[in-house]
Amino acid sequence: MGASKTHIFTISQNELAQAAKVLAHPARISILQYISRQENCICTDLVDVIGLAQPTISQHLNEIKKIGLLHGTFEGKNLCYCINREKWVALQQAFHLFFTNVNQNCC
Amino acid sequence: MGASKTHIFTISQNELAQAAKVLAHPARISILQYISRQENCICTDLVDVIGLAQPTISQHLNEIKKIGLLHGTFEGKNLCYCINREKWVALQQAFHLFFTNVNQNCC
DNA sequence: ATTATATATTGCAATATTACGATGATAAAC
DNA sequence: GTTTATCATCGTAATATTGCAATATATAAT
Structure with missing residues (x-):
C-alpha cells in the first residue's frame, strides 16, 4: 500500500497526527521560529536564512499554511507571513492535552 | 532529492522534528493512548484494537521505541510495552517550550 | 513598455513511509 | 519433540515527501 489507513482512526487522532506532520521537518520548525522573531517575514529572507531553494521554502510555507497556522x-511585492495566534494556541492545547492524558494514565 | 537536509539545521530543531515525525501518524497516536490506558500492553492486543496487521504494528512500535519513548x-511469550515516563516528560517539555517561545515572540 | 524583484506553480528525480504476506525466532503448552 | 502463540524481520508494492530547475505570475521601479 503506502498510504495511511486514516479511516480506522478517530478525527482527533488524525488531526493531531496531521499537525505533528507539519512539525515533522526541521525546516518548518526553523521557519516558524524565524517568523516568530520577526515583525513580519518575506520568503527571500527565509531562503537566505535557512539555505533551501526558493521553491522548497515556498512548499514548506504552504504545508504550514494548509493547517491554518500562517496567514x-x-x-x-513582499509577502508578509504571520503566525495565526488563535490556531497556534489551539494546537498547543491539543498537544498539551495529549501529553498530559497519556502521562496521567501511564502504566 | 527526497531526503531532508538535516545538516543545515540545529540539533534541537532536528530532534523536535524527529519526535514530531513519530507522532505524525494516527496509528502511533492511538498506540500511545492505548498503552497509557492499560497496565501494560502486548502487541496482539494492539493488532486487535487498532486493526492493522501485526508486522505493521510492530513497525510502528519500533518507530516509537527508536526515540526512547517505549521500553x-x-x-x-508476551512482550509488555510501557511508556518511558522520563522521556515522555522531556518530550512534553520540548514541545511546550517550542510552542511557548514561538507564541511569545509572535508578530 | 521594460526590467528587476518576490513568490507560486509545475515537473521530475531521489528518497522515505506505510502496509502486509511470508518467514524466522523464541518461549510456553502439550 | 511437536505444536501453538507472540513478536520481529525481510521483501516488496504503493504512496508520500523532499528538493530543485525551469517557468509562470504579479508588482515595483525605471
Missing part, C-alpha cells in the same frame, strides 16, 4: 498578506 | 520487557 500571509501581500505588501507590495 | 518493552518480555514476560514469557
